Amino acid sequence: MLRFALVPLLSALLAVAAPSQAQVMTGPPKVILLEWETLRPGTSSAHDKVAAGFAALADRASSPAHWIGMNAMTGDENQALFIGGFPSFAAAQQWREAEEAAFAKSPALKAEAERLEKAGAALHVSQKGVFASYKPDMSYHPPGPADMGKARFVEVTVTRIRPGRGPDYEDLMKTLNQARDKAGVPGHSAAFGVVSGAPSGTYVWVHPMAALAEMDGEYGKALIAALGEEQWKKLRMVFAEITEESTRTLFVINPKASRPHPAVADADPAFWKAAAKGTK
Numbered sequence: 001m002l003r004f005a006l007v008p009l010l011s012a013l014l015a016v017a018a019p020s021q022a023q024v025m026t027g028p029p030k031v032i033l034l035e036w037e038t039l040r041p042g043t044s045s046a047h048d049k050v051a052a053g054f055a056a057l058a059d060r061a062s063s064p065a066h067w068i069g070m071n072a073m074t075g076d077e078n079q080a081l082f083i084g085g086f087p088s089f090a091a092a093q094q095w096r097e098a099e100e101a102a103f104a105k106s107p108a109l110k111a112e113a114e115r116l117e118k119a120g121a122a123l124h125v126s127q128k129g130v131f132a133s134y135k136p137d138m139s140y141h142p143p144g145p146a147d148m149g150k151a152r153f154v155e156v157t158v159t160r161i162r163p164g165r166g167p168d169y170e171d172l173m174k175t176l177n178q179a180r181d182k183a184g185v186p187g188h189s190a191a192f193g194v195v196s197g198a199p200s201g202t203y204v205w206v207h208p209m210a211a212l213a214e215m216d217g218e219y220g221k222a223l224i225a226a227l228g229e230e231q232w233k234k235l236r237m238v239f240a241e242i243t244e245e246s247t248r249t250l251f252v253i254n255p256k257a258s259r260p261h262p263a264v265a266d267a268d269p270a271f272w273k274a275a276a277k278g279t280k
Helices: 044-060 089-105 107-121 145-150 166-183 212-216 220-227 229-242 269-276
Strands: 031-039 068-072 079-086 124-134 153-161 190-196 202-209 243-253
Touching: 031 089, 031 190, 031 202, 044 107, 079 089, 089 107, 124 202, 153 166, 166 220, 166 229, 202 212, 220 229, 229 243
Parallel strands: none
Antiparallel strands: 031 079, 031 124, 068 079, 068 243, 124 190, 153 202, 153 243, 190 202
């Protein structure tokens, strides 16, 4: 489960205020934290209760921390993902220290956090945390709070590039995004380069969707026309040459496992009402 007392998570794809200075941004944060969890089969309901407990605890502590919880629809269906961001790594440290100080002053809050941690640990097979930095030039029509608030699904793509080929991959994606624009391909994707928690040369793409119907679109011919046959062939060859592996996983957003920021929840209050009681 979320290590609330150790690493505070903010709302997905939304930079929020640092404790000492109000700051609102409409796009992805500069730093993203993803926590992948593999759950024991049959524990999803218990996991939701623990996540709701963390949200309530954050509310009691008047914490500004927020997160979006998701469950896998493809791949390992026992996988859960929590996603959030920070305006900087310095802010991440500042929030951690502030959280630790708050819990040190309140034995009741600390005891509840420890109880939830223990309950969550019994539900997990494994947990993995990853820090990554935002890549604006590689992103495609970057999503904002409203896009996340209206989303029901999130496709997360993890791509690992061969050593030393990061610049080639970034150039390839910039060219591809220009072609997508020209071809009129819809959608919003935020790109992040992993800094810690995964092999060097790993990139994470976050693509929120309001409905699975968005996956029905056929834009291949329009994209090839925008690039030209020769350029399309070249990009395919470069991608195959520099890529070690690339995995796409479709997640469904779980409001019961989330504590959305008001800017996210306000985009669709009815959907987020399951989590709204734990949100300030």
